[in-house]
Each structure stands twice: as C-alpha cells, then as structure tokens.
Amino acid sequence: MPRSSASNNLVLLLTVGLAAWVVPGAGHILVNEKKRALIIFTAIVLTFGIGIFVGSVAVINPVGDKPWYVAQIMNSPMVAAIGHLTTTRGYAVFGWPKEVGQIYTSTAGLLNLLCIVNAVYLAYLRGAQKTGD
C-alpha cells in the first residue's frame, strides 16, 4: 500500500508542522525529541515574552506594521488574536520600546519558523526510515 503510506506520511508532516506553529516545540514532541522541544519552547516563549513586556501588545500591529506582523505571526496563531486586540482597542507604542519589542517578537517568530521546518524535516526522515526509502 504505497499510496496509503505516502498519504499517512503527508498527514503526519502537516500535523507536525501545525503543532509546531500552534505551540513552539510541540512539533518536536510529536517526533519524540523532548529535550529539543523543551529548549525551543523555553527560548522562543521567553524571547516573545521579553518583546511583549518591553513594547506591550501594541508591537503586534497587523495594520500599521505589516512586515513585522508577518514574522510575528510565525510564533503562534494566538498572535492574530493579540493583533486583533491591538487594532480594536487602539493600543499604541512609539520609540525604542517599539523597536526593541518588534525586533524581539519578530525574531522569536522567525526562530519558530526555523523550528517548524526542522520538526517537519525530522518527521519526514522518520517516515522515510520506516518505509525504507
């Protein structure tokens, strides 16, 4: 059943990618890399948290700062909810707190993107080993 096996593998890859996006490090847990998952979760959540602490939730602005938002959304879908909150409540931030907050939250997002790709790649390798490719 090669077609069924390929389809199962695709579902696994999608699940791992989605899990890694929803919670940083969750994708690595699914491929049984618990140490990596813990390190990734701690580092990304702390980096994102520092950005929010310094710049407030206003650094996530899907209307005024779209390029930054593209990187920030890679952290988790929860960022979209925070972005909605920022735009509807009219929170604002200026100057250095904005710069630092955006750099930290965006870097955390890009690091999570790296981890998503890495988790999917590990899942692909595990799938390939199982099928003997």
Added chain:
Amino acid sequence: MSPMAVFVVVAAFTRPEQIGTGPAMMLWVLPLAASIAIVYKATKVPKITARSFIKESAVLFGSIVVFVFVSMIVGFVLTWLIVE
C-alpha cells in the same frame, strides 16, 4: 494552562516599559543573541547532551556578539572618517 489563560496574561501587557537611549541600549542585543544561538543549536546538534549543547551555544553566542561588536567599530570608524 489553557490557551485562553495564556492570551489573557499576554493581553495584560498594555503599557510599554521605559527604556533608556544611552550606550547601555546595546545590551539589549545580548538576550536576543543568546536566544538565537540556543534555538539554532537546538535544531542543529545531532544529539543533545548538556555539556556539548552549552559549549556549542556559547561559541555561537560569542561569535554573534563579536561580529556585532566588530560591525559597531567599523560603523563608528566610517562615520568618524565621513564627518571629520
């Protein structure tokens, strides 16, 4: 902790912190460099053991900081040459 609880905690940060604009501002690069080094090495090392992981992360962290410092010196010298 449910996702809703996490959202409520994060959404509570509605006021930005006051941060200075002096040379100490450069220190903000350190936690970021540490985070980049740790996450990058977490995806790259074949097997994670405390000793090798800390060593490799520290080397990458040091490399980033040295590169930033050298870039800062080069930028400073170029600015000085243009202005003076």
